[in-house]
Amino acid sequence: MPRRTGRRRMTGAALAAGLIVGLAPFSTAAAANTVTVYYRPPTAWTGTVNIHYAPDGGAWTAVPGVAMEAACTGWRKRTIDAGSATGLQVVFNNNAGTWDNNNGANYRTGTGTVTVSGGVVGTSDPCAGTPSPTATPAPTGTPSTRTAEVWYHLATRGWTGGNIHYQPAGGAWTAVPGVPMEAGCTGWARRVVDLGSAATLKAAFNNGAGAWDNNNGADYTIGAGVSTVKAGVVTAGASAPCAPQTPDTTAPSTPTGLGATANGLRVAVSWAAATDDRAVTGYRLTRTGGPEGTVTVTTTGTSHVDGTLTANTRYEYTVRAYDAAGNTSAASAPAAATTGDTPPPAAAGTPLGGDPREDTIYFVMTARFADGDSTNNRGGSQHVKSGNAANDDPMFRGDFKGLIDKLDYIKGLGFSALWITPVVLNRSDYDFHGYHGWDFYRVDPRLESPGASYQDLINAAHGKGIKIFQDVVYNHSSRWGAKGLFTPTVYGVRDEQWKWMYSTPEAGREYDPMIEHPGTDPELTPAQNALAKGRPYNGDVWSTAAPAGNQCPRWGTPNGTSPEGFKLYECQWPTPTSKLFPADLYHQCWIGNWEGEDARSCWLHEDLADFNTENPTVQKYLIDAYNRYIDMGVDGFRIDTAVHIPRVTWNRRFLPAIQQHALARHGEKGKDFYVFGEVAAFVNDKWNRGSVNHSAQFFTWKERKEYSPDDVKAAIEQYDYEQLAGPAGQPTSDNAFLRGNTYHAPDHSKFSGMNVIDMRMHMNFGDAHNAYGNGKDSDDSYNDATYNVVYVDSHDYGPNKSNTRYTGGTDAWAENMSLMWTFRGIPTLYYGSEIEFQKGAKIDCGPTCPLATTGRAYYGGHLQGTVTATDFGRVGSATGAVATTLDKPLVKHVQRLNRIRRAVPALQKGQYSTEGISGSMAYKRRFTSGAVDSFALVTVSGSATFTGVPNGRYVDAVTGDVQTVGNGTLTATVSGQGNMRVYVLDLPGNPAPGKIGEAGPYLR
DSSP: OOOOOOEEEOOHHHHIIIIITTOOOOOOOOOOEEEEEEEOOOTTOOSOOEEEEEETTSOOOSTTOEEOEEOSTTOEEEEEEEETOSOEEEEEEOSSSEEEOTTTTOEEEOSEEEEEETTEEEOSOTTTTSOOOOOOSOOOSOOSSEEEEEEEEGGGTTOSOOEEEEEETTSOOOSTTOEEOEEOSTTEEEEEEEEETOSEEEEEEEOSSSOEEOTTTTOEEEESEEEEEETTEEEETOOOTTSOOOOOOOOOOOOOOOEEEEETTEEEEEOOOOOOSSOEEEEEEEEEOSTTOOEEEEESSSEEEEOSOOTTOEEEEEEEEEETTOOBOOOOOOEEEEOOOOOOOOOOOOOOOSOGGGOOEEEEOGGGTOOSOGGGOBOOTTTTTTTTGGGTOOSBOOOHHHHHHTHHHHHHHTOOEEEEOOOEEEOSSSOTTSOSEEEEEEEOTTTOBTTBOHHHHHHHHHHTTOEEEEEEESSEEBTTBBTTTBOOOEEOOOSTTTTTTSOOOOTTOOOOTTSBOOSOOTTSOHHHHHHHTTOBOOTTSEESSOOTTOOOTTTTOEEEEOTTSOEEETTSSOOTTTTOSOTTTBOOSBOOOTTSGGGGTSBSBTTBEEBOTTSHHHHHHHHHHHHHHHHTTOOEEEEETGGGSOHHHIIIIIHHHHHHHHHHHHHHHHTTOEEEEOOOOOSSSSSGGGOGGGSGGGGGBOOSSOOOSSHHHHHHHHHHHHHHHTGGGSOOOOTTBOBTTBOOOOOOTTBOSOEEBOHHHHHTTTSHHHHHHHHHHHGGGSSOGGGOEEOSOOSSOBGGGBSBOOOSOHHHHHHHHHHHHHSSSEEEEETTGGGTTTTTSBSOOGGGSOGGGBTTOOOGGGTOSOEEEEETTEEEEEOTHHHHHTTSHHHHHHHHHHHHHHHOHHHHHOEEEOTTEESTTEEEEEEEETTEEEEEEEEESSOEEEESOOOEEEEETTTOOEEEESSSEEEEOOOSTTOEEEEEEOBTTBOOOOOOSOOOSSOO
8 A cells, every 4th residue: 555655854864874774885787777766845845856765785875865857847856777776765855854754664666767746656757748847957946836735635535536626716627527636645635736827726626436525516725835625624834644743642632512311221422522633533432330330432423322221220421532642531521311211012013924026005195195083183383384274284184093094995906015104203394204204213193193003003904914114214314313313402592583483491301293382472472473383392402502512613603684584693504514413423515416426425405414324323223213113013114215325335234134133023024024225316217327326226236345344435435346337347137037938036146135116117107118118128237126116106206207296197097007017016006196196286395385286185085984895906885085086997997907916926926028029018927936837928008919938728817818829829909008918828726817807997
């Protein structure tokens, strides 16, 4: 690895003693080879630069060496006769007592052309193609051009190398991505820039793989001389960070602001960062109390979560800081916390188990589906402003009781799996969707009722044979942090402008969204009561005085006014750059490039505080939280924003934790725990604009090489390795494809454990034919595309990233469904699509418009009445509005599709092929396992001829038509958009099921 550069002042005598003594005399030989040494001196060395050298086995030159001549800008050179030697030892000095001797190790070169720059020895000619100046004596005055020596701290972003893209004032920018920086000591890179006549330059930095640091869009302004750029701060006139330093004997400052907060049997501890004359390396946190005795842990961050501890026990903590030299501070003032009661035993439930491909999925936003208990309805602070109040439509309206009451509706449609939005306690102004998690260990009370807890829903669904797939979030918390991990404290003031916003703090009181401000406070004006109405208690997250350990600069300093004319203050709102979050637990930047590395390590949105998922404390917090829901018996997880966490982190930490806990808790049924991720590649490409790290299929694979044991470094290494490999360098699979007419055992040895939503089909479902073609084109790049979740639209987007619910028409919907229910993958339907609910409506507009006008409108009005399902896809009785709903044409269509799919294993789990088939959407599918052998020929919305198929008796599941094939050819005649034929081969022990259901508006 590159050596660190060192520059220190030494006397001639010291040099003689340290470098020359003990070397054999040099005997002169005929010139056999030469060494041309190019040296880039520090910008402060403006006069003569000497090279002091010794050929291998020879004597050193006399101190201070010989002068080097000027080369191209920023470089000096000297050609040396090495005689018969194969290399040199060299050091350099400025002719005034300052030396660069590679930290006392000297530089060692071979023969030929050699460069020495920033402590690194290279072999290229830095002046190639650049006219050399006329040979003159080494300069003794100021150079004719001004330079900037720029040092960039790569380690801040976890980069291993970097480029500087710059523009001297009044000049032109370098071509993107800029010019490479030279490696310095660990974590640093250096580049000397010729400013010409300019006084400053603008600069941005990147890692050569798409990740940029452009100072949040403002670029960095850097002047002449030595400057460092570290953690977004430019330090002008700095010392070169890689220069040698005197021995470090100074201990860091004593940490302050230590605080400890108990949450059940866990204690969250945090403190203010200590300071050091060099740098703080880490902290030693010591805990006393309880039967565990004294325990000390080390961490590089300023927070720690301790658990699981003994109930009702007082624990005391102190923390010390230490540096790289081992100097340790005094212990901080102690902080103590007392744990709570022993929690009740983990909720017990058992998943249904079974291959998830046998299911079809109905997706609901729980708070918008069915209201079974109006007492838990809550409108929040935006109830009036959004227009929801005028419609008597609180954002939290649907609940678990409503879902339990309407499970027969879902089963009557034929669905055997229910995907529900996140259930954890949320905290934001508009959080009915569930993606602003605050307490990941608690179910949101706005969804539960007596007798209708989350466990009750799971049990009730399982009682009807319906699985629960829970939406989960590992990428981020709410902007108010995550209870039990870290919650920020912001600036607030209860003055005449802001007292409506900030609750009076009460010791021990916590956020509870069930208790909303009534809007009738006599201390507030009518206007202020209107603003306060619906807000829950927030006295736990604000303070006028800066809290102990505050890192947010300019705390409470006025910084403008709001649109309403209220005075705004610094540190009033949590953001990634506010320093209100500790860097070890949360990332500190905004995403700048959605196909760059920063898409995995920065914030998506101001309401989504981005976890540092490479931190072990964060990992444990999330793993422990989600294990609780596995214990409850949920059947799988849909993972939100999966693309924003590095794949190597999924493969190392989270996916194994899910699989291991499900297996340990539920045995064989745990093996079937289904995980599918949202990898939001909203493009029509096979690979997301060529970026493999941001493509859905990429996440279905294990890692192909070993990376650093440090998760932060591994994430960068994996990103760089896979981006360099590109789409052409990715693995492929035939797990989804038949070999001729034969099913083969799939190879899942390289499967990551995460399946994915089929984003490419979703994006192309403006037309079923287009979705089908794009799906086929991508299938070799998934580990096994038969496990893909396939849908037309969702709570986020419609096809082609449309912001409205699908509006292609009833016939197009029928065709889309016929394709999804018979092609590979797991069909999924967003609530209400079975009646084209809210077609053409904007899917989401936040609190700027009423929910009733959006794709997230309340569906319960269509479900009023009673319904009883006798089987999947069969309704025994229905009354009221739900009876009308169940009579809609797409409802009839999806009921029959579900019944056909459940009867034909090839449609559920089969591999497919289009070999020997004519027809625009036609394919053959087969599944073979044990005694099961299912073979089917499918064509959708048009006729098709199948050649080279097995001979035998085929029966169409749609019409009951029978064809006996003796020459390997079958022709299926179909007319009408959305109509289809499913000819199933009679096989020994696996008879064709015959006609399933009755003719309807599309299947006939």
